[in-house]
Amino acid sequence: MGRYIIRRLIQAIPVLLGSTFLIYLTVFALPGDPIASLAGEKRTDPTVVAILREQYHLNDPFFLQYWYYIKGVFVGDFGTTFAKVEVSDLIAGKFQVTINLAMTALILEAIIGVGLGLWAALRRGQAIDSAILASTLILISVPTLVTGFVLQLLLGVQLKTSTGFDFFPVAGVYDGWRSYLVPGFVLAGVSIAYLTRLTRTSLAETLRADFVRTAVAKGLPRRRVVGRHALRNALIPLVTYLGADLGTLMGGAVITESIFNIPGIGQELFRSVYERQQPVVVGIVTLLVLVYILANLFVDLLYAVLDPRIRYE
Amino acid sequence: MKNTATEVVPAEGGLGNDPLLAVDNLHVEFATRAGLVKAVNGVSYTLNAGETLAVLGESGSGKSVTAQAIMGILDMPPARIPLGEVRFRGTDLLKLKEEARTQIRGQRIAMIFQDALSALNPVFTVGWQIGEMFRVHRGMSRRDAETKAVELMDRVRIPAAKQRVNDYPHQFSGGMRQRIMIAMSIALDPEVLIADEPTTALDVTVQAQIMELLAELQRESNMGLILITHDLGVVADVADKIAVMYGGRIVENAPVHDIYRTPGHPYTKGLLESIPRVDQKGQELYAIKGLPPNLLDMPSGCSFHPRCPYRQDNCVTDVPELYEINPTRNSACHYWREVLDGTDG
Numbered sequence: 311m312g313r314y315i316i317r318r319l320i321q322a323i324p325v326l327l328g329s330t331f332l333i334y335l336t337v338f339a340l341p342g343d344p345i346a347s348l349a350g351e352k353r354t355d356p357t358v359v360a361i362l363r364e365q366y367h368l369n370d371p372f373f374l375q376y377w378y379y380i381k382g383v384f385v386g387d388f389g390t391t392f393a394k395v396e397v398s399d400l401i402a403g404k405f406q407v408t409i410n411l412a413m414t415a416l417i418l419e420a421i422i423g424v425g426l427g428l429w430a431a432l433r434r435g436q437a438i439d440s441a442i443l444a445s446t447l448i449l450i451s452v453p454t455l456v457t458g459f460v461l462q463l464l465l466g467v468q469l470k471t472s473t474g475f476d477f478f479p480v481a482g483v484y485d486g487w488r489s490y491l492v493p494g495f496v497l498a499g500v501s502i503a504y505l506t507r508l509t510r511t512s513l514a515e516t517l518r519a520d521f522v523r524t525a526v527a528k529g530l531p532r533r534r535v536v537g538r539h540a541l542r543n544a545l546i547p548l549v550t551y552l553g554a555d556l557g558t559l560m561g562g563a564v565i566t567e568s569i570f571n572i573p574g575i576g577q578e579l580f581r582s583v584y585e586r587q588q589p590v591v592v593g594i595v596t597l598l599v600l601v602y603i604l605a606n607l608f609v610d611l612l613y614a615v616l617d618p619r620i621r622y623e
Numbered sequence: 624m625k626n627t628a629t630e631v632v633p634a635e636g637g638l639g640n641d642p643l644l645a646v647d648n649l650h651v652e653f654a655t656r657a658g659l660v661k662a663v664n665g666v667s668y669t670l671n672a673g674e675t676l677a678v679l680g681e682s683g684s685g686k687s688v689t690a691q692a693i694m695g696i697l698d699m700p701p702a703r704i705p706l707g708e709v710r711f712r713g714t715d716l717l718k719l720k721e722e723a724r725t726q727i728r729g730q731r732i733a734m735i736f737q738d739a740l741s742a743l744n745p746v747f748t749v750g751w752q753i754g755e756m757f758r759v760h761r762g763m764s765r766r767d768a769e770t771k772a773v774e775l776m777d778r779v780r781i782p783a784a785k786q787r788v789n790d791y792p793h794q795f796s797g798g799m800r801q802r803i804m805i806a807m808s809i810a811l812d813p814e815v816l817i818a819d820e821p822t823t824a825l826d827v828t829v830q831a832q833i834m835e836l837l838a839e840l841q842r843e844s845n846m847g848l849i850l851i852t853h854d855l856g857v858v859a860d861v862a863d864k865i866a867v868m869y870g871g872r873i874v875e876n877a878p879v880h881d882i883y884r885t886p887g888h889p890y891t892k893g894l895l896e897s898i899p900r901v902d903q904k905g906q907e908l909y910a911i912k913g914l915p916p917n918l919l920d921m922p923s924g925c926s927f928h929p930r931c932p933y934r935q936d937n938c939v940t941d942v943p944e945l946y947e948i949n950p951t952r953n954s955a956c957h958y959w960r961e962v963l964d965g966t967d968g
Contacts (some may be wrong), residue, residue, distance in 0.1 A: 326718035526696045527736075528807070529729025530759055542746050618791040619745055 312623035315607070322603045329599045330383070332591050334376050337588045342587030379589065389589030391582075397593045400573060405597065411567070412559040414487070414494030415501070419559075420552055423502045427509020432536070436515055441509075446503035454562070458496045458569040465492055481571045493570040497562055501555050508551055513544040546616050553609030557602030628793040639710045641713035642669040643847045644693070644732075644815050649707030651688050654700060660918045663708070664871040667945075670847040676840075677850045677858040677879070678893070680868035686851045690817045691867075692717075692732050693849075695724050711815070728761055735815035737820040738956035739800035743792040747802045750778075756810040775806040779836060796828035802836065809840055816841070817849045822857060834861055855898055859883060864951075867891050870926035871872065873945065877952040884961050887954035889931045892962060925957070927929055933958045 362368075367375050382389055390398040430442040450456075466479070482623045516522065518538050525539040563576035571577075575594050582590035614620045651663035663685040670676050678715055680686045691697045693709050695716065708717045711732065716724060737743040744752060753775055754768030763771065769788060776784035779802040781795075792800055801821060809814060818837060822830035838861045841848050852858060858865060859879065866876040867890065875888035886892040893911040913930035922929055928938040938957060945953045948963070956962060 331715065519743040520736065522736065523696055524736060524742045524804075525744070526727060527694055527734045528756060528759075529725050529727070530755070533723065539744055539747075543744070546746075617746060621794050 314583060315611070318607050322600075322607075324605060326596060326599060328379075330380065330596050331376065333595045334379065334588065334591045335372070337583070337586060337591050338372055338375070338490040340583075340586055359502055379561040379592070387501055388593045391587050397542050397589045400578065400590065401593055401597065404573060404575045404578050407572060408560060408563050408567070408576060410487075411493055411563055411572060411574060412556060415498035415559045416552065416556055417557065418491075418494050418497040419501050420506055421609050423505030424548060427506040428513060428541075430510040431513035431517070434510075436621075437569075439510075442506065446506045447498050449503035452499075452576065454496060454499060454565050457499050458493075458566060459498060461492055462569065489572075493566050493572060496567040496569070497559055501559065505526045505548065505551060505555075509548055512547050512584070513540060519543070522525070535576055542616075546613065548561070549612055549616060550609050553605050553612070554604040557598065625925060635789055637955060641710065642711065643674075643958055644670040644849075645708075645710040646689065646693065647708040647710065648691060649689060649709065650664060650690050650705050651697070652703050652705060653687070654703065658919050662871055662918060662919065663692070666868070666871070668866045668873065668876065670849060672814065672847055673841070673845040675850060676865070677852060677862035677864045677865045678868060679855065679858060679865055681853055681915055683918060684868040685871035686868050687819055690849065690851055691735065693815075693817065694732060695728055712804070727757065729798045729808075729813075730811045731813050732815040732817070733808040733811075734817040734819065735801070735804045735808045735821050738824045739797070739804040740792060740824075740870075742804060743800060745792060748789045749795070750790055751921075752792075753803065753810060755867070756807060764950060771810070772806075775810055777802070778809075779806045779840075781806075792835065797825050798832060801825060801829075801833055805833075805836065809844070812831040813845060815847045815849065817851070819851045820853070821850075823852075823854070837861070863876075864921045867894070870921060871918065872926065872955060873953075874927065874955045875953065878946075881952055887948050887952060887959050887963055888956045889928075889933045889958075889962055890927050893930075919957075925955070931946065933961060 367378050379389060386398075388395055388401075390396055391400065423463075426442050426446075430439045433439045462481075466481070479492075517536070519540070521543075522535060522540050525535045530539075560576075563572075564580055565576070566572070567574045567576035567579060575597070579591065581587075581596045582594070610622075614622055645667075646669070647667050649663055649666045650661070653660040653662060662683075664683065666689050668676060671946070678686045688697070688702075692702075692704060693716070697704075704717060707717070711727065716727065719727075734770070743749070750769050750772040753772035754763075754765070757763040757768040758765065759773050773784045773788050776788060781787060781802050787795075792803070795803065801824075805821075805841055816837075821837065822833050825833060834857060837848065837850075840846075850858070850862060862879045864876065864878050865882050866873050867882075867888065868874065869890050875882070875886070875891050877887065881887075882891060884896065886895055890911070893909075896909045897911060899908055911930055916926045916929075922939075924937070924939045924941050925931070925943050928934050931938065931957070937959065941957065942956045943957045946959055947957045950955055950958060954962070
């Protein structure tokens with residue numbers, strides 16, 4: 311097991327290097343001049359521009375620029391923004407916010423998605439099953455932008471003004487964990503729908519398995535047959551989906567954080583792309599890749615715990 | 624809850640002359656998209672304590688469905704039992720409430736399945752799965768249940784049971800897995816054990832060992848054994864009597880030796896003749912002509928008539944009743960006398 315983990319972590323190194331390179335290249339290829347956009351509408355002294363360009367190696371060829379960057383990364387220097395803020399400091403504070411948001415989304419997704427999926431699977435072919443399936447279809451087809459603004463309006467504005475009920479803050483992160491509820495739900499929306507469907511299929515399939523028939527033949531109560539024998543097997547694919555989805559959720563935070571004005575890395579990423587802050591973009595994306603890799607490793611390890619037929623050597 | 628259940632559950636001992644288990648005129652049908660599939664059409668058989676009944680038939684003959692109806696593990700719907708009784712010590716199981724039925728299932732009537740790998744839960748240890756019988760039905764502690772599981776694994780002769788009790792099903796060989804299945808089924812000393820093709824998925828050498836084990840366990844506990852199979856070879860050594868099924872009906876039932884000596888139904892005869900024999904080496908293998916009946920569209924009259932060498936005109940129109948050949952034998956063939964005499968129609 312230990313050797314397996316080490317091997318997986320070593321495998322992650324080329325993936326991380328490759329992704330930094332690609333992101334660096336993409337930002338490099340963006341049109342426009344970062345120094346000019348830094349100055350905004352004002353005219354800038356050409357000598358200042360020249361000094362800044364020299365300082366940030368902007369006149370060097372691409373590979374040399376990338377080399378300077380990656381050399382810094384290896385000694386723990388992730389570069390600075392054009393406003394002289396250390397990228398690592400900038401990301402650190404915002405990363406926590408996004409993690410909170412993504413975790414809220416993941417928990418909501420697990421509870422609602424698995425719950426609805428189980429409900430549908432146990433009432434297959436009945437009205438509630440059809441209703442759940444139809445609502446997942448709606449959730450999948452409506453874009454996050456729409457659900458986000460609609461919920462913001464309904465819960466944050468109309469519910470508050472008409473009834474005075476003010477439980478769901480819909481902007482900023484000033485109300486502790488409650489601030490993350492609505493944004494978390496919006497972020498998780500599409501995933502909830504997929505997870506519901508996956509859960510329904512997985513349990514329905516497992517309920518037809520031979521070992522479930524055996525459990526019935528053992529004279530076990532129905533609750534035990536479903537709750538222990540079937541569910542334990544049906545959960546395995548769901549865990550895989552949830553783990554891989556953490557990465558998707560953190561990436562999806564770019565839109566959600568903009569709608570709800572949440573100061574996380576999603577919002578920062580958006581701004582940095584706009585301002586061509588290469589080190590910030592590369593730093594954030596690399597961090598997302600790292601989260602994705604670690605989440606997948608965790609899922610693979612969990613897999614071995616849930617399914618004894620899988621062993622890593 | 625438990626009290627109401629035990630009231631209706633038939634007492635040990637039983638009432639008067641009732642056999643241990645009696646299936647009487649059982650009908651099972653499945654509602655499918657293609658139409659109503661009549662899988663079992665009036666099956667009757669009885670089983671006494673200590674007796675082994677072999678139910679013989681090809682796939683789709685209704686032998687497994689009958690067994691599942693006895694166990695009460697059919698999915699209803701799509702399955703439906705429009706007619707018939709399953710009497711266990713005189714009580715019709717089909718009329719019992721689910722609650723009472725659960726008390727009998729697994730504890731007094733148990734079942735083992737064909738493919739032990741898929742029939743055992745892959746994510747729990749074998750000890751946990753055997754021990755579950757004691758934990759759920761007898762309220763034992765986890766530790767006591769595991770001790771019981773080891774005892775049972777010893778009893779079905781799994782080597783090093785104590786070390787292997789915490790292994791998972793996939794870590795055992797096919798034969799050992801079937802032994803675990805058997806250990807689980809006999810855990811609470813059932814009065815009836817139904818074995819649904821218990822050796823079909825196994826090597827020939829292992830098949831013999833498993834059959835021997837079943838026969839031995841039966842002798843020790845005097846339970847009634849229903850052995851469902853399509854393999855005539857498996858049957859001869861262990862069965863007391865045989866019921867041959869075709870198209871959802873019993874076409875012949877008889878003590879085992881009578882059937883082998885003089886089959887009383889053309890289908891049974893065809894089955895026996897299709898066993899390859901060394902003294903016929905080089906000759907073409909015998910096969911019953913034609914295909915098994917389509918359960919959605921059963922042939923008129925005797926359902927075997929399209930494949931039958933003894934067919935006469937009335938076979939196409941008249942459904943044969945189960946004629947009594949002698950007090951221990953029946954055959955559902957209008958021309959059972961000719962079949963017994965061996966004269967080809």
